[in-house]
Amino acid sequence: MKARVTVTLKTGVLDPQGKAIEGALRSLGIAGVASVRQGKVFDIEVEGGDPARTEALLKEAADKLLANTVVENYRVDVLE
Amino acid sequence: MKAAVLVFPGINRERDMARTLRLVSGRAPTMLWHAEHELPAGTDLVVIPGGFSYGDYLRCGAIAARAPVMDAVRAFAVRGGLVLGVCNGFQILCESGLLPGVLMRNQQLRFICRDVYLRVERSDLPFTRGYNAGQVIRVPVAHGEGNYIADGETIARLEGEGRVVFRYSSPDGMIDPNWNHNGAINAIAGIVNEAGNVLGMMPHPENHVEAAIGPTDGRGLFAGLVEALERAA
Numbered sequence: 001m002k003a004r005v006t007v008t009l010k011t012g013v014l015d016p017q018g019k020a021i022e023g024a025l026r027s028l029g030i031a032g033v034a035s036v037r038q039g040k041v042f043d044i045e046v047e048g049g050d051p052a053r054t055e056a057l058l059k060e061a062a063d064k065l066l067a068n069t070v071v072e073n074y075r076v077d078v079l080e
Numbered sequence: 081m082k083a084a085v086l087v088f089p090g091i092n093r094e095r096d097m098a099r100t101l102r103l104v105s106g107r108a109p110t111m112l113w114h115a116e117h118e119l120p121a122g123t124d125l126v127v128i129p130g131g132f133s134y135g136d137y138l139r140c141g142a143i144a145a146r147a148p149v150m151d152a153v154r155a156f157a158v159r160g161g162l163v164l165g166v167c168n169g170f171q172i173l174c175e176s177g178l179l180p181g182v183l184m185r186n187q188q189l190r191f192i193c194r195d196v197y198l199r200v201e202r203s204d205l206p207f208t209r210g211y212n213a214g215q216v217i218r219v220p221v222a223h224g225e226g227n228y229i230a231d232g233e234t235i236a237r238l239e240g241e242g243r244v245v246f247r248y249s250s251p252d253g254m255i256d257p258n259w260n261h262n263g264a265i266n267a268i269a270g271i272v273n274e275a276g277n278v279l280g281m282m283p284h285p286e287n288h289v290e291a292a293i294g295p296t297d298g299r300g301l302f303a304g305l306v307e308a309l310e311r312a313a
Contacts, residue, residue, distance in 0.1 A: 013184075013229065014184070014187070014227075014229070014263075016184075016185045016186070016187055016188075016189050016227075017185060017189070020189055064146075065138070065142065065143075065146060066138070068139055068142065068175065068182055070180075070181065070182045070230065070231070071182050071184065071229065
């Protein structure tokens, strides 16, 4: 079973990397970008075919390791 | 002093730390591999040195914080054992939940490798009894992710309980954005846990202990620890 965990910085947490990317986009002439926040995506394959169990497992994985919930939020999407 | 220095893959400052501990205490520490489940019997100080554990993969210190040895460190800390984390060691302590907050990318996005000035905020801890409160010391930093941050409530509690131990300052002890090299909130360079037995700091006091290679301001931290442990024994 395939799933995706997306980790993003919480609102209000300063993201120096996102700011640098924002500046680089501007200097490339890519107009209209209001702001950039950088995050992480984890594509994970889970054994078995139970979506509810997969979601619960990956929430545990995100809480324990994939995200630092002091500054990051995460979302689990079970894909198929 | 019976110190144990934790060694994780990718750590690279463990020998500096061991040298300093031996120099100041007269006794070489045990180098303890991350896969161990127990601390050596009689350990009275655990030191987590600097470096790039696991190549800083995922987040700085995130993977090391989940290593088997950290359960032993957690149990040791709960019993009141002294734990010192420097640089990557501070990041590991935050990731392991032994200290609050997190070390983010430096505000200017640059790796900073230079001497800095720190104001020692209190001298009543085992880690700081070798200094006077308000004293300014000069020690090096070498990090890309040292920008301390925590939620507003945590910062208020740290400040209210006097748990900010070191702040980046000017040479005369003024707190000023120009001397806050990595943009840390409230110029925080080091904090302790609630009980005062777990200290994390970004700068490297272990690298300023020998007159032959420069200032010796870092020595007070280790000399203070030796004294505190002797008194406790």
